[in-house]
Amino acid sequence: MDDLFTDPSNALEILIVADDPFARAGLALLLASEPACQIVGQVSGVDLADELADADAPDVIIWDVGWEPPAHLLAIADSGLPVVALLPDGAEVLRVWAAGVRAILARKADVARLITAVHAAVQGLVVLDPDLMGVLLPVSEEGFAGDMVVEPLTPREREVLQLVAEGLTNKAIAQQLHISDHTVKFHVNALMSKLGAQSRTEAVVRATRLGLILL
Numbered sequence: 222m223d224d225l226f227t228d229p230s231n232a233l234e235i236l237i238v239a240d241d242p243f244a245r246a247g248l249a250l251l252l253a254s255e256p257a258c259q260i261v262g263q264v265s266g267v268d269l270a271d272e273l274a275d276a277d278a279p280d281v282i283i284w285d286v287g288w289e290p291p292a293h294l295l296a297i298a299d300s301g302l303p304v305v306a307l308l309p310d311g312a313e314v315l316r317v318w319a320a321g322v323r324a325i326l327a328r329k330a331d332v333a334r335l336i337t338a339v340h341a342a343v344q345g346l347v348v349l350d351p352d353l354m355g356v357l358l359p360v361s362e363e364g365f366a367g368d369m370v371v372e373p374l375t376p377r378e379r380e381v382l383q384l385v386a387e388g389l390t391n392k393a394i395a396q397q398l399h400i401s402d403h404t405v406k407f408h409v410n411a412l413m414s415k416l417g418a419q420s421r422t423e424a425v426v427r428a429t430r431l432g433l434i435l436l
Contacts (some may be wrong), residue, residue: 235259286313326350326353
């Protein structure tokens, strides 16, 4: 799975959308040296429709929302492409979420988290920055509304969960944590049970909603 982030042949084609030209340039510069990314265009939101009509569709859109979502918010969300939205704060999270964007990061997210979010969005996973998640899902002592952990995860289970979210296999997790494959399998089964998940993917989605992992 590590090759997904290092092999240029697996690079995702990314279209950068931002009304601020400095924001577009900054994102392009941030991702320029990343083998997992191939920037295929940089446009303002108002020019998005023309860009998509004139060129092959990218794999994913990275959209710097800015301080106020523009009038073409729905056009971006309705493009049919995975969208990773970058927000400066939580003020517009509800509006962006309501438009259908299911991958939302804080604008300050580092490049590693951004790349992970891009790949997760392409796979159809929900990506919510923990710093912004509370705006969507009010927190209680038990967890977020609609998703609850039956039993708190242990520190080791949280470590394993984070590595599962990064796409590592049980063998790779065992090597990184210096434990046996059998122990990893035990932790994965335990955390899935506590999250009420039927698969590793569902566990990641539930954990993301609960703010248990950082994408």
